Amino acid sequence: MARSSGRQLRLGVFLVMLILAVIGLSSCDINAVPRQDEAVKAAWSQVQNQDQRRADLIPNLVETVQGYARQEERVLTEVTAARAKATQMQVPPDILTSPEAFRQYEQNQAALTGALGRLLAISENYPQLKSDQNFLALQSELEGTENRIAVARRDYIAAVQAYNTTLRTIPGRWIAALFYPGAKVKETFAADAAAQPAPRVKFQ
Amino acid sequence: MIRPAPASAWRAAARGALALLLWLVLGGTGWADPAFPALTGRVVDEAGILSPTTRAQIDALSAEREQKTGEQIVVATVKSLQGYTIEEFGVGLGRHWGIGQKGRDNGAILLVAPNERKVRIEVGYGLEDRLTDAQSRIIIEEVILPEFRRGDFDAGVRDGAAAMLRTIGGEAPEAAPSAQSSGDEDVSVFGYPLADVAKVIFIAVFGAVGLLFLAPVLVGILGLLALFVAIFLALWRWRHAQITPGHEPRWIRFLDKWVAAQAARLERWTRYWGSSSSGSGFTSSSGGFSGGGGSFGGGGASGSW
Numbered sequence: 001m002a003r004s005s006g007r008q009l010r011l012g013v014f015l016v017m018l019i020l021a022v023i024g025l026s027s028c029d030i031n032a033v034p035r036q037d038e039a040v041k042a043a044w045s046q047v048q049n050q051d052q053r054r055a056d057l058i059p060n061l062v063e064t065v066q067g068y069a070r071q072e073e074r075v076l077t078e079v080t081a082a083r084a085k086a087t088q089m090q091v092p093p094d095i096l097t098s099p100e101a102f103r104q105y106e107q108n109q110a111a112l113t114g115a116l117g118r119l120l121a122i123s124e125n126y127p128q129l130k131s132d133q134n135f136l137a138l139q140s141e142l143e144g145t146e147n148r149i150a151v152a153r154r155d156y157i158a159a160v161q162a163y164n165t166t167l168r169t170i171p172g173r174w175i176a177a178l179f180y181p182g183a184k185v186k187e188t189f190a191a192d193a194a195a196q197p198a199p200r201v202k203f204q
Numbered sequence: 205m206i207r208p209a210p211a212s213a214w215r216a217a218a219r220g221a222l223a224l225l226l227w228l229v230l231g232g233t234g235w236a237d238p239a240f241p242a243l244t245g246r247v248v249d250e251a252g253i254l255s256p257t258t259r260a261q262i263d264a265l266s267a268e269r270e271q272k273t274g275e276q277i278v279v280a281t282v283k284s285l286q287g288y289t290i291e292e293f294g295v296g297l298g299r300h301w302g303i304g305q306k307g308r309d310n311g312a313i314l315l316v317a318p319n320e321r322k323v324r325i326e327v328g329y330g331l332e333d334r335l336t337d338a339q340s341r342i343i344i345e346e347v348i349l350p351e352f353r354r355g356d357f358d359a360g361v362r363d364g365a366a367a368m369l370r371t372i373g374g375e376a377p378e379a380a381p382s383a384q385s386s387g388d389e390d391v392s393v394f395g396y397p398l399a400d401v402a403k404v405i406f407i408a409v410f411g412a413v414g415l416l417f418l419a420p421v422l423v424g425i426l427g428l429l430a431l432f433v434a435i436f437l438a439l440w441r442w443r444h445a446q447i448t449p450g451h452e453p454r455w456i457r458f459l460d461k462w463v464a465a466q467a468a469r470l471e472r473w474t475r476y477w478g479s480s481s482s483g484s485g486f487t488s489s490s491g492g493f494s495g496g497g498g499s500f501g502g503g504g505a506s507g508s509w
Contacts, residue, residue, distance in 0.1 A: 018429055134486035137340070137341075143337065144340075146389070147502040148502040151500075151501055152502075
């Protein structure tokens with residue numbers, strides 16, 4: 001009995017030491033910086049994909065609305081111009097670490113969101129447009145895409161948060177300084193930009 | 205001579221250390237999620253608005269489809285959206301449950317929140333081109349909402365789910381990977397339960413592989429730690445052979461569970477890296493339904509009534 005508990009004691013001490021070793025090693029995870037960097041890049045390309053998808057829907061949408069509401073020229077040109085500005089922006093390769101470029105991108109997209117909201121709002125005044133099957137399909141694709149953008153931005157914000165936290169807190173900071181001197185804190189969306197309501201449309 | 209600490213102190217210490225370890229390994233992921241209901245089947249009727257017949261009908265339809273194509277279509281009704289929009293709740297729920305197969309993301313959820321009077325079809329990445337936002341809207345507007353407005357949740361949900369299945373339709377070319385084979389229960393090797401032996405071997409192999417590649421150091425370490433615990437458990441069983449299985453002290457059972465959880469975790473990770481070891485069976489699927497690890501990106505449509 002005594003021998004057995006002595007053995008258990010030794011096993012126990014061994015286990016506790018192993019656990020401490022794991023804690024020590026796992027808290028200085030050497031690969032955290034590049035791994036989280038990749039996660040941020042993946043999340044960012046998803047944001048760009050979805051923004052592009054929205055931009056691709058717009059020409060069709062504008063054309064359909066024009067068919068019923070030619071006189072709304074101002075709103076229509078506004079949407080087209082905002083789309084042009086957003087899609088023609090030269091996205092620099094270092095956009096994620098360049099605050100000006102990132103704000104510019106965010107502002108262009110926000111302007112497009114605003115213009116699209118106004119376009120959908122005026123479409124409420126045209127009952128024939130509202131019952132056009134093509135318009136309804138485009139509109140739901142647009143709403144779905146706005147939602148995808150919101151999801152992609154939320155994922156991006158979470159990924160950047162993890163990455164920036166690693167770079168700014170203690171073990172990660174030392175590891176980055178030693179092994180990844182080029183790693184820089186990344187830009188992220190303002191929280192309210194991600195929570196921007198998608199254009200709301202009621203079907204009655 | 206060292207006086208052995210009382211067993212209870214040991215137990216407490218061990219439990220504390222394990223809890224700390226688990227917290228370190230598992231802790232701190234994701235943003236604050238709502239409290240999602242448990243995935244108890246293909247139809248999760250938390251709000252209690254569906255009749256048993258409807259549930260059974262949908263379950264049969266969905267199970268048949270999953271067998272044929274691997275696509276997972278699930279119906280969920282919730283008591284509350286807990287202050288989230290139905291879009292946020294839907295994508296969170298889909299990811300939390302992991303509906304659809306991993307990598308193919310071929311899952312979809314019909315989510316109903318009767319108290320908020322909201323309905324949503326949430327579509328996984330892999331089905332977005334076959335169940336488009338526009339088609340989802342048509343199903344909601346033309347199939348589901350008319351029934352809901354008349355107060356007939358059963359008909360709305362049943363016809364809605366059927367319409368989703370039809371739209372997704374068109375048999376996917378490859379057959380679904382077969383379900384996990386049932387675990388052998390009481391087979392033993394030299395007196396050890398087979399499950400234990402399999403666990404030890406499995407963990408030893410993957411622990412070694414993990415250490416070899418040192419990809420994330422954690423896997424190797426975790427594998428080794430789990431291996432040691434598994435060996436310890438086997439030794440303990442051998443020394444206490446007189447204890448009938450199932451009557452071990454609580455901490456032994458806790459370690460058992462922990463080892464099994466680590467084994468499952470290692471299997472997931474290693475599978476994730478592409479060394480596709482398909483369904484090695486001691487995760488004992490008890491015939492229940494579970495998500496395949498699919499992901500969602502916000503596709504689909506919503507409506508309200």
